[in-house]
Amino acid sequence: MLTNYIKIAWRNLWKHKLFSVINVFGLASGLVVCFLAIAHIKGSFDYDNFHPNRDRTYRILTDVVGKDNDVTPFATSPMPLAEVLKREYPFVEEATRVSKTYAEFSSNQKRFMTMSYAVDPSFFRIFGYKLAKGQPATEPNTVVLTRETAEKFFGTANPVGRVLQNTDLGPITVTGVLADMPAKSHLVFDMLISLQTAWTPQQRASFADWRNYRTGLTYVLLKPGTPADALEKVLPSVVHRATHTLHFKDEKGYSLRVQPFTKLSPARQELMHITHEPQIGGLLLEASVGLLTLLLAVFNYINLTLARSLSRAREVGIRKVAGAVRWQLVGQFMAESVILSLLSLGLANVMLEFIKPMPFVQKWLINGVEWNWQLTAICVVFSVVAGLLAGIAPARVLSGFQPSQVLRSQTGLRIIRGISLRKSLIVAQFAISMIAMIGLLSMTRQMNYMATADYGFRRDRVLTIPLNTIPAQRLANEVNRLAGVEHVSGTSELFGSFGYGHFVKQKRNALDSSMAFVWATDPQFIATMDLTLLAGQNLPPATADSVASGGSRLVLINEEAVKTFRLGNSQEAVGQSLWLNDSAEVQIAGVLKDFRYTSFAWSIKPLIIQNNPGQFRYLTVSVAAGAEDAVLADTKRIWKRLSPYEPFAGQWYSDFLEQRHTHPEDRDFMTLLLFLSFSIACLGLLGMVTYNTQTRVKEVGVRKVMGAQVSQIVWLLSRDFVRLLLIAAAIALPIGYLAGYAFLSNFAYHVPLGFETFALCFGSLLLLGGLTIGIRTYRAALDNPTESLRSE
Template sequence: MIRNYFKIALRSLWKHRLFSFINIVGLAAGMVICIIALIDFNKAYNYDTFHPMPERTYRIITDVTFKENQREAYASTPYPVATQLKNNYPFVEEIVHVVPARKAEFEAAGKILKTSTSFADVSFFKVFGFKLLLGAFNDAPHTAVVTAETASRFFGTANAVGKILHHKDWGDFLVTGIVATPVKKSHLVFDMLAASSTITAIEKNGVNIAETNNWTNPWASYTYVLLKRGGVKSRLDAAIAQVANISTSAIGANNDQRSFAYRCQLLNDINPSREDLLNFPAGTTYGKLLVEIGIGLITLILAGFNYINLTLARSLTRSKEIGLRKVIGAGPGQVFAQFIVESVCFSLLALLLALLVLGLLKPMNVIQDVFNDAQLSIAFYSSLFLFAIIAGIVAGCIPARILSAIRPAVAIKGQKALTVMKGITIRKALVVTQFAMLLTGIIFMLAMYQQQKFMATAEYGFAKSNILNIELYGSDHQKLANELKKIPGVEEVTATSYTLGINGGNQQKAFRIEKDFYSSAEILSADEHFISVMQLKLVAGNNILPATNDSAGSSVLINERAVASLHFDNAQSAVGQLIRLGDSSEVRVAGVLKDFHSMSMFFPIFPMIIRQTPAYFSVLQVKANPAVNADQFKSSVAALWKQLNPHQEFTAQWYDKALYAHHFHGSDQLLMVLLCSIVLCIACLGLLGMVTYSSEIRTKEVGVRKVMGAKIVQLLLLLSKDFVWLLVIAGCIAVPVGYIAAQLFLHNFTYHVAVGAGTLLTGFFSMLLVGGFTIVWQTFRIAIHNPVKSLRAE
């Protein structure tokens, strides 16, 4: 019986090739998005599956409540939490501090390279499943292990064990081991892992790493607890509640925190995360996965609409087949099974086509990112096969149920269109739904495009043209600046700790010394040439002092937002005032700058303090004459760099291009275009099939009308007007929905574009143009058909 079902299904597929092509391509397009989502879903569950004791390993999460009652959840904890648990609770077998990875520049073998550096306890390799290829990890200060890739970057094929890595602020580190690349992904990512005992030695020299004695800094470190065998989570819950009381009692009078609470999270539950945690190291969240799966399923549902639509449209021609099958003894269940088998055949062929399409799209960066680190096993492909079967059954259920219920007498006489309510057929409802969802996506994509374009080209309040940003990698900025000034076309050079307009920098609390006022402020390190190069405007006071002055580091600039946050009466009154920073240093306000966007438009303008601390300079910004040739100028700078730093790579970008690339995310735009193109393809294929079928069953009518003198334009209007009205109805539904979706997206940005009539009308007419072309193209083919042939056809 099943064999006969497949035979009939394949014959029907071949006989109605156009409809088969539309169904298979439509389902394949929907499956492409679903497969991408399933790959990401698979990757999310491949995190941290190689650790030896996940069932009794927990990470401690911090919940901080502030005085204004807002709450924040952190994946990290204050540093003393781990020490307190280790020293006072016997049911704990091991405790691991892991100080979050930070980009740090190390020098070795004539190279200065940025490495992602974490600090950890010696118990790290007991609790986690990372393996050492060579050497060992010990607790001696200024020792570290590095990954095999990092060892290769510094030392090539030479054995890195026993070598020294130098950091200008942290000192020398002895490499004691090489860490193998883990077989599975982990939320803990590092290039170098240093002994945690080093932190105390570094902080004695005044360099802040983790604030080892601060009970109220939730950013300090990740805390992991390995319970003894037989240990129960409830005892750990009780212990961290006691530790939370210590943190809460340590909150100072000038702190905006009100209370601390801690909770434990099983290692296997870290990824995918059920909530958005601050200081989250690596991985993804359930929310992101659900969005991806939702988009994939919606796209597949749209493709399923095509199958339902075309199958029901063909019900008029297949009704006689159904009637005859029932007359000779077939029951409703057998007819139902026949249509389900046909649907599954379509779905399996669509899966093969979807995999082929993904293979062809693999060279695209956005698709490469999907496949990176994806470990696709036979089980995964088996799940895809099962998914295709389920999709086929679901897509086929509605038409199979409707068509199998047709009574034989009605079927042989000819089945009329199936309706959901008077005047509205199921096919019309599905077409409207498809194009309404398509238009919503187009409006959302246009809003996202306009916002990213706005962020990439907006006036940030500082200069960005003709400025070349050079990564210093620890090089002597003054020596390089002096040599650069000799290159023709160089107008001015400044050094800074980071570039404006992107993600901002280090944040500290700033206190007014004579008043009980404080505010979080962004700290930027820059020299006295910075405001000239960036064309920032002083509204009061003077520039910071030159580096040759003994008090240069204690002279600072603040912006207007900082004046308001620290409750100065006005910009002029702030000049000359003392401010104490979070590192306990006292600085004096030299001048006030007009507000500018130091971060992206996602954030509001933040209070800022600019001070001259050369130890933090990481970027040299070279202002070039507008008349210079950009490529030749950059080549001249690169040649000079190689002379001064022969073993160090040269990294430089023109500021305006770098800012544009950062905010105008080409991969996001490409992904949205790909999604909308797929949905557009699905919708237009379904519309093409509907128009084709509707036109074919009216071929004789068209022939009669042509014989009676009807013009082609009149026939086009006759055949297409019903479908055009469906597009208009879809537009009326989608425009307000798309507007709301776009507004919800833009609401995430402090500064954003407005969704106006232009955006909505552009989306609407784009849909109308593409859908209308599909309708007119197919109806035109029928309208110009020879009436003699159509009237002779049976």
């Protein structure tokens, strides 16, 4: 029986090739997106699976109770906790502290910003990070590097025993190089520094403060056979003993709880200061996108199968008269859907090979995921289940036909529910596709706006050069001699990036500190970037004293800083003082007109500009019109002479802003999803129009014989489908508006949701749908009526 099912199913699919192709392509497109989501979801459960004793390892979380009694969970915990647990509780085998830090290190005439973790010696006993060379960093002023970081600093040379330099920590000796991790980890870093290192007094005080629950992570390894409850029960008493005499500034207090390491990824709860494990919300969103794309394809299958119900009606009637029961007919139709799903699985695998190399797919969805037999089996089972689910509705409808009705007259058969269902599915397909198009267009317009908008500073014909180990003044002197160079200046960061925030007070002992961004530049920077000085004077040149003390005492601020620190107006602010991080008093030399210097997600924040050559990381060069190519070529030659072993990484400021904000890999992947959704919808519509014209071929012949024009027949055949497109647009436009507004509201400065966005989306919907309908109906209208009426 099963063999007969498969044979008959294959014959039916081969007989209706167009409908089969539409269904196979649609299901394959939906399966591709689902497979990518499945791979990412599976990979999220594989995080940190290379660590030994995962079932005995736990992370300590902190639940902070605010003044308003709101509880905020943190992935971090107080740094002294690990030592107390290891010392006082015998069931704790190991405990370790992990503290994230961003710092700049230099060595081998190279200088890089790195993301590091400071760790205890026990870190290497709890976790399974293998070493390819050397030993763990357990002694003061030692570090182990990842392979990528070691190659950045030392190339192919052995880095063990070499020294890295850091301004605060001094010389740090490399003791080892980590092997490549066999799976992704929730801890992402460039190096691991020993916590035994001589940190600054402020850092050491922070590590010992029980009120500071934001600085570090705490991991505990329990002895074999110890339940997690044993650790959970002692945490309240630990917190009480440590904090009952402490005064908290912004919160009532906190409690600690245990998170099993095996349940760390994916993250079931949103935590503050979370590490790099995937969030369950993001995974659900990915799964929803995949299922939605697959659902569009399932709509096609249901639509086209029900549309062909009249041609299958007599087959069902004859089978029932011959003795077939309903479950046998259901099995026949389900066999067809399973064969379709298997064909779609094969096409999906081919499509997947073309999509895998896309940067977005490699970076976010399948990077590091091993496509093994388990994942393949999951995809095969998913495909078969999808095919079965897609075939349930048509199988139930078709197998329910009554022989007395279908064998008496095909023309008398009516499936009211089926017809309304098919129309609803077409509307849903195009409405979903149009909503996705509005969202994608809103995102693209916002990214282009951020890449091309007027920031308030000069962006054209400005060359940015990362300095690495070349002294800023030396390179500036060389470049300043070139013809076509207008101004040259050094800066710590590039405007348009996020920058670094500092706590700033108007008075040293004041309690009302505010966050401000601090940039290091020189006096030529205002002229280089065409900034406007509203009051006061420019920064003074750097002196030996100012360099030794960490920057000039005179600073520039923007208008927003004047408002935030309540300094009066721009003229009144000049000469007043501010305190940076409670340690450095600076005096305001001048006030700059506000300009956008960070992400467009934020409104303009207070800005402080200080002349501090020790922090210069970039050289900015303004170039006269027409001299861009010559200056760039000459600058490359200068760079090659000063730093022959480092590639030139300079770029124009406009290119930096475009790369910083456009995210082409994200946009390309979203465009692919949109293309798939519209392709599925248009192919489904094509199948419906094709079947509709086939069933009305004699009607068309009679109308042509009676004198109907081609345009009249085209409108007759297509008007119902055009009406469905208009209904889809009426549903999609308001929902798309809400989706676009929700996305753009994340930005302090954004493009308006203008009429052109909806006009373009609506026009695209009508164009694609109209072409799909019009081409097929026009061909039907041109057919010779003698062919269709020959048998009448």
